[in-house]
Amino acid sequence: MTRAYDEDSKYGLSTRGIHAGQRPDPTTGAIMPPIVQTSTFVQEALGVNKGYEYARGTNPTRQAFERNVASLEGGRHGFAFSSGMGCLTSLSLLFKSGDHIVCGENVYGGTYRLFDKILKNFGLTFSFVDTRDPQRIEDAMTAKTVAVLVETPTNPLMRITDIAAASAIAKRKKALLIVDNTFASPVFQQPLALGADVVYHSTTKYLNGHSDMIGGIALLNDDDLAARLQFIVNAAGAIPGPFDSWLAMRGTKTLALRMRQHDANGRQVAAWLEQRLGAERVFYAGLPSHPQHALATKQMSGFGGMISVEMKTKDDANTVLKRVRVFSLAESLGGVESLISHPASMTHASVELDRRTALGVTEGLIRLSVGVEDAEDLLADLEQALKGY
Numbered sequence: 211m212t213r214a215y216d217e218d219s220k221y222g223l224s225t226r227g228i229h230a231g232q233r234p235d236p237t238t239g240a241i242m243p244p245i246v247q248t249s250t251f252v253q254e255a256l257g258v259n260k261g262y263e264y265a266r267g268t269n270p271t272r273q274a275f276e277r278n279v280a281s282l283e284g285g286r287h288g289f290a291f292s293s294g295m296g297c298l299t300s301l302s303l304l305f306k307s308g309d310h311i312v313c314g315e316n317v318y319g320g321t322y323r324l325f326d327k328i329l330k331n332f333g334l335t336f337s338f339v340d341t342r343d344p345q346r347i348e349d350a351m352t353a354k355t356v357a358v359l360v361e362t363p364t365n366p367l368m369r370i371t372d373i374a375a376a377s378a379i380a381k382r383k384k385a386l387l388i389v390d391n392t393f394a395s396p397v398f399q400q401p402l403a404l405g406a407d408v409v410y411h412s413t414t415k416y417l418n419g420h421s422d423m424i425g426g427i428a429l430l431n432d433d434d435l436a437a438r439l440q441f442i443v444n445a446a447g448a449i450p451g452p453f454d455s456w457l458a459m460r461g462t463k464t465l466a467l468r469m470r471q472h473d474a475n476g477r478q479v480a481a482w483l484e485q486r487l488g489a490e491r492v493f494y495a496g497l498p499s500h501p502q503h504a505l506a507t508k509q510m511s512g513f514g515g516m517i518s519v520e521m522k523t524k525d526d527a528n529t530v531l532k533r534v535r536v537f538s539l540a541e542s543l544g545g546v547e548s549l550i551s552h553p554a555s556m557t558h559a560s561v562e563l564d565r566r567t568a569l570g571v572t573e574g575l576i577r578l579s580v581g582v583e584d585a586e587d588l589l590a591d592l593e594q595a596l597k598g599y
Contacts, residue, residue, distance in 0.1 A: 218281045223397060224466040231277025232459070243274040245456045267444040271452035275459040276427065279417065282396040282462065283409050285429035287436035289443055290455055294392065294412025295320050296448035297426030301388065301408065303442045304435075307333025310354040314341040314371065316364040316569050317390070319558035327560070342502065344375040351383045361390040362399075363506070366518045366553040366577040367570055368493040370502040373509055377405025386435075392416065392544070397469040398512035402431060415544030416514070418461035419468050423454040468546065471582040472515035478585045479578065479592070480517050486596065493518040515580035516543060518553075524573035526599060527552055531576065533595035536587050543579035548588060551577045 218230040232243050246269055251262040262268060276288030291297035298321060305311070313325060315338040325336045337350040341360045351358075358380045362371040373389060380387040388408045389401035395416040401409045411417055413425035430436055443449065450458075473496075480494035489499035495506035496513030506513065521527040530550075531539050537550040541557065551557065558571050566572075580588065 218277075219284075223282060226281045227278070227465050228463045230281035231274050243271055243456070243459070245452050246270045247452055265452075266447050266449055267440075269449075269452050269455070271459075272450060272455040275455040275462075278459055278462050279396070279411075279413075279427050280429050282465070283391070283429040284396075284400055284402050285409065286431045286433070287429065287439075289428045289436075289439050290413070290450050290458075291426040291428070291443075292448050292450050292454075293424045294410070294414060294426035295324060297410050297412075297428050298324060300439070300442050300446055300448050301410065301428060302329055302334070303446060304386075304438060305334060305356050308335075308354060309333075309356040310335045310337070310352050312337050312339060312347055312350045312355055312358045312385075314360045314362075314364060314369075315339055316367050316369055316571075317359075317361045318365045319553075319561050321359075321361070321390070322558075323560040340369075341371040341376065342369050344372055344379060347376055348379050351379065351385070355383055355385050357386040357388055359388045359390070361393070363393045363495050363513075363516065365393065365516075365557065366493075366575065368393075368495050368500070368516065368518060370495055370506045370509075372505055373399075373401050373404040373406060377407075380407075381405070393516050394510055394512075394514060395465065395469055397466055398473070398514060399510045402429065404509060407432065407435070413458045413461075414542060416469065416472070417465060417544075418458045419465065419544060419546060420457070420461055421542065421545035421547065423450075423457040425450045425454050425458050427458075468582055469512065469514065472544075472580060473512040475582065475585045475588060476513060476515035476517060476580045479515075479580050479588055482589055483517065483519055483592070487519065487599070491520040493520075515578075517578045517580060519576050519578065520572065521574040521576055521599070524552075524554075527574050527576050530595045530599075533597075534591055535594075536583060536591040537578065537595075543577075545579070546582045548581035548583060549579040551579075553577050 249265050253259045276290050280288035339346040339350045360371040377387045386407040389406040391409050392411045392415050408430045410428040413427050484492045494517045537548045540549045
C-alpha cells in the first residue's frame with residue numbers, strides 16, 4: 211500500500227503539492243520522478259525484490275502520485291485508479307450483497323448510473339436522499355447500512371453537505387463516510403479532517419487541471435481499510451498507467467496556484483451573473499445569496515470555479531451554448547480552460563427525466579467550469595452570449 215511521507219505534513223499545501231511523495235531520482239538526480247514504463251520488475255531472488263513485483267499491484271510513478279495527493283488531503287494512504295468511476299467501482303467492492311448505502315440524491319450522473327443501473331444487480335441497495343439535511347441521512351440509515359456517500363458541492367446544483375454532521379451520523383451507525391471532493395479539491399476542503407473515512411476524486415478534473423488524462427484517486431487513514439483496498443487494486447486492476455500518473459502529478463505541482471485563480475474568476479463571474487440574471491438563477495456556494503453559504507464558508511476555504519445557471523428553457527440554454535467563444539462546449543471540468551455544458555443531456559443524461567426534474571436539473575440548466583483565463587475576457591464572452599436574456 212502507498213503511504214504519504216510523515217515528514218511532508220509539516221509543510222504548507224503549496225510546498226507539498228510540489229514536493230510531497232517525490233524525491234530526486236537516486237540514479238540520475240532527475241528532479242521529476244521518472245516515468246517507470248514497465249509491466250514487471252526483476253526479482254533479486256525467490257521472494258526478494260525492491261518493493262515491486264508486478265505493475266498492477268504498484269508502480270513507482272503511480273506510488274509517487276498517490277503519496278503526493280495523500281499528503282494534500284491529510285491522508286496516510288493513497289490509491290490511484292484508471293478513472294474516477296474506476297475509483298468508485300473499486301471502493302464499492304469493499305461491500306457485499308445485502309449491504310446498504312445512503313447516497314446523496316444530487317450526485318454526478320455517472321455515480322447514480324453505477325449504483326442504480328449496475329451495482330443494484332449485484333445485491334447492493336441504495337437510498338438516495340437530500341444530504342443537505344443531516345436528519346434525512348439519519349432517517350435513511352438501516353441495520354444494513356455500511357456507508358454514506360456524499361458529494362459536496364454537488365454536481366451540478368452546488369448543494370452543500372455538512373461533512374462533520376454526516377460523519378457523526380455514520381460513526382454512530384458504524385458506517386463509512388465517503389466524500390467526493392472533486393469540485394472543491396484539497397486546496398479548499400479537507401474532508402478527512404472533518405471526519406470522512408474516505409475521500410475520492412476524479413483526478414481528470416482539478417488535480418490534473420490540463421484536460422489531458424483520465425484518472426481517479428482515493429485517500430484514507432485507516433490501515434486495515436487500506437489493506438483491503440490494496441487487495442482490490444491488485445485483484446480488480448482498475449489502475450492508471452505510469453504516464454497518466456506522471457501527468458496528474460505534474461498537475462498537482464500547480465494545483466494551489468490554479469485553484470486560487472479558478473476561485474478568483476469564479477467569484478467574479480458568479481457575482482456578475484447574479485447581477486445580470488438574479489440570485490435565484492445562479493448556483494454558486496461562494497455567493498452570500500446561496501442558501502448554504504454559511505455552511506460552505508465554515509467547511510471550505512474557497513469556492514472554486516464551478517457555477518450553474520438556470521436559463522429557463524432548453525432553447526435559451528442552447529442559444530447561449532452556441533454563442534460562447536472563450537468558453538468551450540464540452541464534457542468535464544476543472545481544466546485551465548473554461549468549459550460550458552448542458553447537464554440534462556450530458557453529465558446527467560443517464561438519470562431518468564422525472565428524477566432529473568424533481569432534483570432541479572432542468573432542460574434550461576447550464577454548468578460553467580470557469581478556467582484561469584483573464585476574467586475580463588470571460589465576462590465579455592458571457593455578455594455577448596447572454597444578449598437578449
